[in-house]
Amino acid sequence: MSFSRFILSPPSCRSLERLSVHVQGKTVLITGASFGIGEATALLLARAGAEVLLIARTAGKLEQLVRQIEAQGGKATAYPADLYQTAEIPALMSKIQVAHPRIDIVVSNAGKSIRRRVVESFGRNDLERSVVLNFLSPAAMLMELLPRMMAQGGGQIINVSTVSARQPAAPRWGTYQSSKAGFDIWLRSLANELRPYKILVSSVYMPLVRTRMSAASGLYERWPALTPLEAAQVIAYAIVRPVDRVAPWWLWPSEVLALFLMTPVHRVLTYLDHRMPR
Secondary structure, eight states: OOHHHHHHOOOOOOOHHHHHHHHTTOEEEEESOSSHHHHHHHHHHHHTTOEEEEEESOHHHHHHHHHHHHHTTOEEEEEEOOTTOGGGHHHHHHHHHHHOSOOOEEEEOOOOOOOOOGGGOTTSOHHHHHHIIIIIHHHHHHHHHHHHHHHHTOEEEEEEEEGGGGSOOOTTOHHHHHHHHHHHHHHHHHHHHHGGGTEEEEEEEEOOBOSHHHHTTSSOTTSOOBOHHHHHHHHHHHHHSOOSEEOOTTHHHHHHHHHHTHHHHHHHHHHHHHHSOO
């Protein structure tokens, strides 16, 4: 194993046969499904025998993905939607639940990343956009789906989060970190309430993944990163080994270390921020 693989290595499931045992005949709802991690997850789960329901803004790309899955013998349905429009989520979820009476797994993957200093964001709506897509819309979606999942006797919610949601607050990343961490805390609190209903909540803390979102800043081209397929296999691990947390091995130690060395860590982050290009 290369050093980069060692650093990036959250647990994963690479066995399609093993995954099939857990998803064959089940219905999986995936947000942010048109590109990157969402697209790769849809393709992987459909190959394993799941029926996948795809939500994203890009209708044409979703239809293309549906055709690709169907050509490979899978089942998929596209539900184009703009999750920024939280007022429209109840109607969308109602439509989906009428067409699909049982939803077994929800993969909450849609998200937005903004890298900008807060002091450079005056007059922008960076925080509003991030909180809506990273927190309010997935929470609103679950509030509509949970009564059915509770009534059907169980299910699983998988939150595709980020390691930065568990790390010290970094300059330029306050908007992204706060919105992702806020939903993470809300969902982990909800997880305790859902256990009696046999609904498992799994938080997947991804390291860097090579997607359109990570490419936008231009900072990480030479950094080690997972491919979208590798990220999908991490999500698959959360399904075949039902756990409440999936993360790289180093995340727990780094959280503990940052807690005891908070002041030095923040000084280092401030120094690095001033050294980085805008």
